[in-house]
Amino acid sequence: MPLKVGRGAEAPPFLVMDVIAAANARAAALPPGAPGVIRMEVGQPGTGAPRGAAEAAIRALRAGAPLGYTEAFGLRSLRERIARHYAERYGLAVPAARIAVTVGASGAFPLAFLAAFDPGDAVAMAAPFYPPYANILTALGMRPLLLPCDAATRFQPTVAMLERLDPRPAGVIVASPCNPAGTMLAPEELAAIARWCHAEGVRLISDEIYHGLVYGEVREASAAAFSGSAVVVNSFSKYFSMTGWRVGWMVLPEDLVRPVERLAQNLFISAPHVAQVAAEAAFDCIPELEENRARYRRNRDLLLRALPAAGLDRLSPADGAFYLWADVGHLTNDSPEFCARMLREADIAATPGVDFDRERGSRFVRFSYCGPEADMAEAAERLGRWLAR
Known part of the structure; x- marks a missing residue:
């Protein structure tokens, strides 16, 4: 008799990881001295x-402490430093007790999904979307409900879209700046969505990792400024340039603090201790991090000039994050x-849009x-030559 395979195994792949593998294989196959593969497929800062x-x-390592x-929910000092960050950056009083390091x-x-939702x-969520939102929900037996968005709404959901949903969903995920389009919700738009969700008994999950x-x-x-029932997710991976250190955080509403803590105790125990030490220190490195942001902005501005000249002129506004969402429908539908x-x-690695939008991503x-x-x-020059063939 065949062995059972759990329904979690039905989760779709995160295709960018396959692109990474293909780019690694291509780079390894290039002859010595050949120009390398330019990596534009993954959202990983080029700095450490x-x-x-x-x-x-x-x-911390040299001190010889166990670092166990x-x-x-993480080191108390780190949680208190994150709380201070909310006071300094947003003018919000967020108690450290509501912060979970992840x-x-x-x-x-x-x-968040296990604490807030049931199978x-x-x-x-808006489509296009960050693929693991839907893939994790699917693995947990929940149902992603995709809201087709386009340039008319800056690839972001609206309250009008949510109002049309009948029955109401259990939750809504928003991201501002978003992946893959890099667009943002204006504060008043985010406030309207947050207040609608709270009034309708819909749990809002706000992905703020590109802040x-x-x-x-x-x-x-x-x-967190507009709703006491929202879950805010953030990370040290993007602005703080610490992808491999694996430290993030949540700002939790009061009713989810203990449920999430119980889940974290069982699923993860804690984030890596030494990474938490580094994350706390990262808050004192703002000048260096702002230099990184200035470089991303220069890259963005260069590509917004160069890609249209190369033939890719249907680009998202790219208010933030570090992505351009390019409509290539005039060149391919695959x-x-x-x-x-x-x-x-x-020799340029980029990610096909089908990873982010299953219905329309074949043209992005x-x-x-x-x-x-x-x-x-160099990527802009290569693209120009390649598309001119």
Whole structure:
């Protein structure tokens, strides 16, 4: 008799990870001295952790302390420093007791979903969307409810879209700045969604991991300012440039604090101790991090000029984060094949849109511009030559 495979195994793949593998294989196959593969497929800053954060980790290791388990919600000093961050950046009084340090934002989402929703619950989100939202929900037996968005709404959901949902979903996920389009909800738009969710008994999950990486005129706002029932997710991976350290955090509403803590105790125990030490120190590295942001902005501005000249002129506004969402429908209706040819023929790795929008993503490509400036300039030149063939 065949063995059972759990329904969690039905979760779709996160295709960008397959693109990473293909780009690694292509790079390994290139002859010595050949120009390398330019990596625009993954949202990983080209810099490492800020110097002060790395030095704090080194000091902790040299001190010889055990660096064992912390409390499930993390080091108290780190939670207090995150609370101070909300006071300084947003003018919000967030008690440290409502802050949970997590194993990256990726570790926060299953905790939030399990605490807030039941199997079978529908959770709404804009499409295009960050793939693990839907994939984690699917693995947990919940139902992603996709709201098709386009340039008319800046690839963001609206209260009008939510009002049309009948029955109401159990939850709504928003991201501002968002992945893959880099667009933002204006503070008044986020406030309207947060207040609608609270009034309708719908749990809002606000993904704020790209806060700090903003370039346009839209201001950042946290859902914590508008709703006491929202769950806010953030991370040290993007603005703080600490992807591999695996530290994130949540701001939790009072009713989910203990449920999430119980889940965290059982699923993760705690985020890595030494990474938490480094994360706390990262708050004192703002000048270096702002230099990173200035570089991303220069990359963005360069590509917004160069890609239209190369033939890719249907681009998202890119208010924040470090992505351009390119409509390539005039060139292809098969973005996976288009990206495979781009890697094979131009040595540029980018992510096909089907990872972010299952219905319309075949005509979109996501370019990440958080790599070195020289690589972004070279990518623009390569794309121009490749598309001119």
